Amino acid sequence: MLHHQNEAINYMRFARFKRGLCLKTVDSCFQDLKDSRLVEETFTVDEVADMLDGLQTIVHSEVESELINTTYTNVLLLRQLFSQAEKWYLKLQTDISELENRELLEQVAEFEKSEFTSSNKKVEFCFKM
Numbered sequence: 001m002l003h004h005q006n007e008a009i010n011y012m013r014f015a016r017f018k019r020g021l022c023l024k025t026v027d028s029c030f031q032d033l034k035d036s037r038l039v040e041e042t043f044t045v046d047e048v049a050d051m052l053d054g055l056q057t058i059v060h061s062e063v064e065s066e067l068i069n070t071t072y073t074n075v076l077l078l079r080q081l082f083s084q085a086e087k088w089y090l091k092l093q094t095d096i097s098e099l100e101n102r103e104l105l106e107q108v109a110e111f112e113k114s115e116f117t118s119s120n121k122k123v124e125f126c127f128k129m
Helices: 002-037 045-087 096-100 102-115
Strands: none
Touching: 002 045, 002 102, 096 102
């Protein structure tokens, strides 16, 4: 079980890194707008609306791209797990409804918080359902 917990921690470390990169990209979109378009002291409502529409398009595209990439990454992870299971003639099943279980999501969030903060209190993430 400790091995599986370490695998989950490694995946969470990877996901946190990717999430950080995505947030830096979004921040960069805003900074680029400030640097390139906010050179005057006053703007008309139409100019502000135009800038915000352009920013919305860019941020939407960036976030959509990251969400797609995250989905594909998760599919690759599942493929690895299913491939390993098939070598042992196991047929794993998933319960998609559990992916939106608020209580379980909060447990994952607490586990991540305990693993990646400096507190000594560690939360054990149970892999049994």
